[in-house]
Amino acid sequence: MTRRFLFVLGSSRSDGNTELLARTAAEQLPSDVEQQWIDLATHPVPDFEDLRHDSDHVRPTEGNVALLLDATLAATDIVIASPLYWYSVSAHVKRYLDYWSGWLRTPGLDFQATLADRTLWGVTALAHRETEVADPLVGTLNNSAAYMGMRFGGVLLGNGSKPGDVLKDTEALTRAKTFFAQEAPLARFPYEAA
Numbered sequence: 248m249t250r251r252f253l254f255v256l257g258s259s260r261s262d263g264n265t266e267l268l269a270r271t272a273a274e275q276l277p278s279d280v281e282q283q284w285i286d287l288a289t290h291p292v293p294d295f296e297d298l299r300h301d302s303d304h305v306r307p308t309e310g311n312v313a314l315l316l317d318a319t320l321a322a323t324d325i326v327i328a329s330p331l332y333w334y335s336v337s338a339h340v341k342r343y344l345d346y347w348s349g350w351l352r353t354p355g356l357d358f359q360a361t362l363a364d365r366t367l368w369g370v371t372a373l374a375h376r377e378t379e380v381a382d383p384l385v386g387t388l389n390n391s392a393a394y395m396g397m398r399f400g401g402v403l404l405g406n407g408s409k410p411g412d413v414l415k416d417t418e419a420l421t422r423a424k425t426f427f428a429q430e431a432p433l434a435r436f437p438y439e440a441a
Contacts, residue, residue: 251281252427253322255315257329257340259288264372264407267414269328272370272403272423283318287339290314295345304353315343316350320358324366324400324427327388331373335383344391359395366431367392369402372413378404392434399434400427 254273258265273282290311307313319325329340336344350358369388373381385402392399403426405419406412413419 249279249281250323251321252276252283252324252326253318254282254284254326254328255340255343256284256286256288257327257337257343259337259339260330260410261286261288263330263410264405264413265328265330265370267411268372268403268405268419268423269326269370271420272426273326275424276427283322285315285318287337287343291339292342292346295342295349297348304349306353306356312346315346316356319350320356320361322365324368326368326370328370329384331371331375331381331384334380336387344387347391347395363396364398364433366398366400367395367434368400368427368431370405370426371402372405372407374406374408376406386437389434390436393436393439395434397434398431400429400431 252273254269256266256269276282292311292315307316327336327340329336332338335341347358350356367388369385371381371384375381381402381404388402389399403419403422405423406416407414
């Protein structure tokens, strides 16, 4: 299967540090790798309504929810590019991941089976120099991948607060050059680690 990367941009600011870091990493992908970029701020979805016990789920056929679903199903690699907002993913990204719950129950999608063995990646910019503060974000993405039976490539961390700051983080820019080239292991919950 030809690799197809879906970049899900979760910032409230366009061209922010997280997006700049994600684009730097994406520039290193081979030219035959397809890339699709969806900015959740310009493609908003309504708040997720949990109807798993109340109704039948119907596959969305139009609008931003359908766009995200189709792009997610078509991707071999999903990159969550979310700034560190209050020590986790942004509200835009959380809402997108909440929709995965509904898609798991949509007849005919086989959402979990389709995503199994595909790869989830993360990119984030944070204002702290201490990267441990991003552990909740990393945990959210790792555990989501583990639940889905996906591979997890980890999270590319960069430092920046003001627009463009991340371009001064030479260590992050160096890591970006090989980030997507690494082998992504099967995601495991922390309690499964040996």
